[in-house]
Amino acid sequence: MGKIITGYKGFDRDWKCRDFQYEVGKTYEIEGEPELCERGFHFCTSPLAVFDYYAPTNRFAIVEADENDVIYDPGANSYKAVARRITIVKEITLDEIISLQMDFSSKMKRSGEGRKISSLGCENLQWEGHSSTNMGDSSIVGVVECSDYSVSVYGNYTASVATDSIRSVESCDGTNTLAATTGRCSVAITEGVCSAAVATQHSSVAIAEGAEAVAVATDDESIAVVDNIATAVCTGGCSVAISKERNSLAVAAGSGSSASGVLGSWLVLVDRKYTRICDVRVVRVDGKDIKEGVRYELVDGKIQKA
Structure with a gap:
């Protein structure tokens, strides 16, 4: 069991993502290893990054995953990740996404x-x-x-x-x-x-x-x-x-x-x-x-x- 990390995921208005049905409070898992853009449960590590995949008028949630089950996109300025096992913790509003992003950005310590x-x-x-x-x-x-x-x-x-x-x-x-x-x-x-x-x-x-x-x-x-x-x-x-x-x-x-x-x-x-x-x-x-x-x-x- 590794460190539990927090992420952010978008859905359509019916809580579906790529035709897969999700539900708040549930945990989902695949067999085998996840692969970026191919298999597994994708999410973002930056709150506002969810808008790259879903419009602000859709649904969004905080998710959790074991870091040992997660693969990150190595691309520059990328906040995309995929997990073998993911839990949909709770739905978040637009105002909450904004607040979370402000906190996220203020904690960034990358070199300028x-x-x-x-x-x-x-x-x-x-x-x-x-x-x-x-x-x-x-x-x-x-x-x-x-x-x-x-x-x-x-x-x-x-x-x-x-x-x-x-x-x-x-x-x-x-x-x-x-x-x-x-x-x-x-x-x-x-x-x-x-x-x-x-x-x-x-x-x-x-x-x-x-x-x-x-x-x-x-x-x-x-x-x-x-x-x-x-x-x-x-x-x-x-x-x-x-x-x-x-x-x-x-x-x-x-x-x-x-x-x-x-x-x-x-x-x-x-x-x-x-x-x-x-x-x-x-x-x-x-x-x-x-x-x-x-x-x-x-x-x-x-x-x-x-």
Whole structure:
């Protein structure tokens, strides 16, 4: 019996992965040795890496495996692994994935040799493996050409920027702040009044929490989430816009995208065929025709549950 390691795995909405049926709380095992991409139970060692295989709108779980039963992908920047025996521990939400990734990134201790780091004039920049923290007011943290990066900014009037990051988390906690990332499977988070969060790459997530905040996620399978009197906009294909406050606005403008909101919020649904906009509808979440917390999409002129 070796060390028990924790991983993260994605499934479809019916708890299936590659047509194999899973169930939370169950343990699964194969005979013989596992083989990457061939046989065994695959999972990710980085939380956000699950978005490489399943869109954020699917189901995800924490899994456990004996390290003696696990084979890791030796590829650079790869977080893929396969186990002979795996246990599906519990389901995790999108918010939990983000929190787990922030903790995961902050603990990374890889060498930063060969990476380019730009402070863009900010003060109090701390380099900790793959994690940067800036607690000064009116300052900026900028990161380029990095992998699996975590950036946190806590001062007022601050900005956090990361580009070319494969799995990155940006976090701003202050008034009039901005968090932006263009990396694959990235997350941009801000919690200030009049703040903005922008995530523009595949399977990215943008969250803005604060009055009059704006969250924008513009690429495929992305999610934008807002709280308070705010606007969430998704223009990528199969993306989701979520409104969490009354009188706020969720805009789903990408092909195959959908939107949901709380009672009293508004949804803008767009029927788009590739680059052509076929129809646009604006509806209010009234709890009757349009239910709270239910994702809706516009297909061939009809509003339906996603």
